[in-house]
Amino acid sequence: MVSFFKNKGQMKKREKQKIDDKDQSKSKKLEYIDSSISANLDNMKKKTGNSPDIIVRTLKISQNPEMKTTILYVQGLIDNPSVTDFLIESIMKNPHLKEKLLPKEALDVISEEVVSLGGVESVTDWEKLFLSLLSGDSIIFVDGINKALVASTRGGERRSIQEPSTHLTVRGSREGFTESNATNIAMLRRIINSPDLWIESMKIGTVTKTDVSIMYINGIAKEGIVEEVKERLKGINIDSILESGYIEQLIEDQVMTPFPTLNHTERPDMVAGNLLEGRVAIFVNGSPFVLVAPALFVQFFQSVEDYYNRFDIASATRFLRIIVFIISIVGPAVYVAATTFHQEMIPTKLLVIVAAQRETVPLPAVVEALVMEITFEVLREASLRMPKAVGSTMSIVGALVIGQAAVQAGIVSPAMVIIVSITAIASFATPSYSIAISARLVRFLFIICAGVLGFYGMILAFIVLIVHLCSLRSFGVPYMSPLAPLNPEGLGDTFFRRPMWAFKERPKLLSSNNNLIREGDNQRPLPPASRGMKTSDKKKGEGNES
Known part of the structure; x- marks a missing residue:
């Protein structure tokens, strides 16, 4: 009895194995191109859901009436002149294809003599064929052979090269990357x-x-x-x-x-x-x-x-960006800490003005700062998402109307509106949008710390921020280098920029040690008088020698 069930179980396993083998052989058969064009087209329609943008063009070649060739391409992804002039017309008018040829001979003639496009190769598997077809290449089938030709006809409508919308500069190239x-x-x-x-x-x-x-x-x-x-x-x-x-x-x-x-x-x-x-x-x-x-x-x-500018101008501009970045982080936090915990640090006349403005404000300074910052962030995000014709107008009018109405209603003080506005302008002055977003997030942390512990909370937040930055790595390179760890040789191109004639070596943390030299010796420009003096002295010396 046990042997009966055992034999029955083995028979079921064998039947299942046969079914699996059939499925595998079927899938393997589908993986490779068939010698019949009709079978290949059926498989193509099945895989792509009979998509209407896949164009099929069948041509009659050779004196053999049964031999046909089919060209497939995706409309919109190909360069139309390449397909019509250099592919279809070449196949139809080539005299060698009018002779009686075998399928392999016809495929070789098309590949070597007919198609005048670059990047022609033969494929045998469907995965590579679909990848080429959906990338803009044209596929050529010849009836009777289990191969296909892939011709490079990629094209279609693409965005032209334009000036980049980010990293705008006054001096420099006006070309920006595209999507290709x-x-x-x-x-x-x-x-x-x-x-x-x-x-x-x-x-x-x-x-x-x-x-x-x-x-x-x-x-x-x-x-x-x-x-x-x-x-x-x-x-x-x-x-x-x-x-x-x-x-x-x-x-x-x-x-x-x-x-x-x-x-x-x-x-x-x-x-x-x-x-x-x-x-x-x-x-x-x-x-x-x-x-x-x-x-x-x-x-x-x-x-x-x-x-592209002189080193003194570039250094001053970079230093200004650092000041602006610090203001965008700690601007509202300094105001909150000074008005809440450290009034003695404010000049007396200014303190009287600030106290008079805040007399009718019902909210604490930290809540007032958070509300205003969130309001400005909402206005900024709304101006980015709206159409260009409306976005800039809405952001300006919204800021003016909401700020003025909030001051008149006594919800916020005029000083807070000024502080938040300066902070928002400072964040726009940062050259990198990604680091500006980081400053906007860190700003809320500093406001909360200033509202809880005043300047002591801000100092603790600064320590945490610096420790966090020093702990970061970018592909193994310290994020704060050459400042931490300190590398005096790399400080010439950080917050200040050395003159162009002093860029003798590349950064050692990034470049190979075998190719560090960027420029030769004595690249510092000399005034004409110095150069003329040296030349005359040299000629005088040569005359004395003679």
Whole structure:
């Protein structure tokens, strides 16, 4: 009896194994291209849901009436002249295809003699075929052979190169990145004409299969940083990548921080400058924002325009940005702490004015500051989301009307409106939008600490903030370098900028030790009198020798 059930169970297992083997053989059969065009077209329609944007064009070739060739492409993703003039017309008019040919011979003739497009290759599996088709390539089937040709016909409507909307500058390039990886990489190639500018591409996203490329200068970028970027990108397992922000969130070192540990920009000249310092650029197809790694804290206060102006002007501007950033963090907190706990620090005349204004205000200073900050944040967010024609008007009118009405109603004091307005303007003066958002978040922490403990709470918040910043890393590089750990050699391009003729070496934390020298000796410009004196002295010396 036991042997009967045992044999019956083995029979069920064998039947199940046969069914699994059939399913596997069926799936394997579907993985590879069939020799019949009709079977391939049926499989194509089944996989794509018979999508109407996939165009099928069947042509009759050779003297064999049964031999046909079919061209497939996706409407809107291809370059129409390439398909009509260099693909379909070439196949129809080529005299060699009028002869009686075997399927393999016809495929070879099309590949070697007919198609005058670049990037022609043969494929045998459906996965690669679908990937090429949905990327804008054209597929050529020949009846009677289980292969297909892929011709590069990518094109379609794309946004032209325009001036970037972020990182605006008075002096510098007016070109900005677009949503096409090929265009963005070509823009960098025009700036850096070196064979050492290496590019590696991969596809990320099981559904979207987004093209992601990394770019670095071989011999300048550290191999450890480059390998770390590659490993983190290869470790991403997600169904979709729609913007470079997806990549940024998946490869950053520290997630529990309001501060950005990767930089992003729309400016090709800014990316080129970072590549020349040893950083790695990450391009994501479909996004005009290119990621730059590793990122340092001081980097977010630097503008590409700093390197186009004189060093004294650039240094003064950078120092102003640091002051502005500090004001955007502690502006309301200083007012709250001074009016709540430390009135003795305010001049007497000013204290009388502030006290008179706050006499009718029912709210404590800390609550007043939080309410005004939240109100300004709502106005700022609303102005960003509304149409451009209305957004700027609404933000200005809303701020004026709400501020004036709140003061007249006695809800807030005029001094608080002034403090919050100055803080909002200071946050707009920060060159990097990502670090400005961080300042807006940290500002609320400082207001609460100032409302609880006054300046002592602000000092504690400063200590926590500095310790947190010093603990961050960006691809293994200390976030606060060259300030912490202190590197005196790297201080020449932080909050102040040394003259251009003094940039002799690249940053040692980012660049390879084998290629640190950026410029030669004696690059400091000399006045004409000094150069003429040296020349005349040299000629005089040569005359004496003769």
